[in-house]
Amino acid sequence: MATYRDSSDKLLTDYPRPSVAVDTAVLAVREGVLCVALVQNEKRRRLPGTFVHERETLADAVLRSLHDKAHIMGLRPRQLQVFDAPNRDTRGWVISVAHLVAAPQASISKAELTPMSEVRGLAFDHDLILELAVSTLRASYRASADPERLLGPEFTLLELLRLHSAIAGEPLGKDTFRRRVLGELVETDAYQPGLVGKPAKLFRHVEL
Amino acid sequence: MATYRDSSDKLLTDYPRPSVAVDTAVLAVREGVLCVALVQNEKRRRLPGTFVHERETLADAVLRSLHDKAHIMGLRPRQLQVFDAPNRDTRGWVISVAHLVAAPQASISKAELTPMSEVRGLAFDHDLILELAVSTLRASYRASADPERLLGPEFTLLELLRLHSAIAGEPLGKDTFRRRVLGELVETDAYQPGLVGKPAKLFRHVEL
């Protein structure tokens, strides 16, 4: 590797290189509220992250950091954006690739989740990253029914509505919502036996 | 800097670090056709790019590489995504932050522009980057009138329509288009003297 040269005839290793980190906003809905998984540093709270290891994929680094620091497994990270302000990290030249992971309720333990309304003053530029992650998640749920597969495999429309309301941060009308998402879902023959009231039809996502 | 330690008590410099590059798809409309600015390597054509210099911002690296390799100046790069496949560059471990720059016709010389239809087989993963750049540009012009300020400061609706048609890669209906964008523009009192036919009103972008 070190013998190869680029077009301006410098060794790749001659270039100063930044430390490359991944930082991940793990978002989940708990009791109708949008929450984020935080970890505690020496002084301040921050998003879980790590430096990338040699020849490791960014997505793999995200999964490794979530496993090691937050005991979260089996999710699909989504790359957001590189944060590269030269002095964002006081320890040195560190650029961070921000990621978003949406977590179904089952995959995450309760204690680590902090409601969005209680989050302020995270370390580094993690407030910015979190803001971007939330608006990205909101936009993707405005665009389709359950892009992150937070529900499943079978669910009622009310469950889906509650998920959307939690993510949007405001209550949504049930009839409008119903007609908006019906086209993206497939009906099943099954019903959820209502604890009270008319039983609700169960739906699933398209394509198995 | 080297005296600071992270939470797992390793020096920042102890981590292996990737070379970090920026590669940029410079898109411009020339004679009604969407084009991209390419540079020639030893063997294959590629997007202009460079390695980031120490403590340099990614956007600054993009501007520097465009200035040095393609003599393009004064534009606003937009970050797309990190490409991090471990073997995307045969010279070593290189991750690339892909960027998009939309260039008004004046800012770029004719010779370097290649129509999109004639582009195939770029070096590295630059075909992928270019594909992402084009779909991103198309999406942003579907969403609003002239987000990249390719026209200006004054222009007719026909000029804007031709720009949109070139970016979309297909002709668009003029009456529908007119009503779609009118709300985002401000009328002026001026008219463009028609070479033939009724003179067209000149418009400008919102917010000065």
Next chain:
DNA sequence: GCAATAGTGTCTGTAAGACAGTATGGT
């Protein structure tokens, strides 16, 4: 019967898309 939840009929407004018309300039 009542309470509670599921689902529908229908009216509003808005916006896209298409067609054909009118308006205004140059020659």
Next chain:
DNA sequence: ACCATACTGTCTTACAGACACTATTGC
């Protein structure tokens, strides 16, 4: 007068948002 271009009236379709109504269950 004629042509080419700029602009508008209007119809159709579709869909979001809201309200009220009907439907089906457990008790």
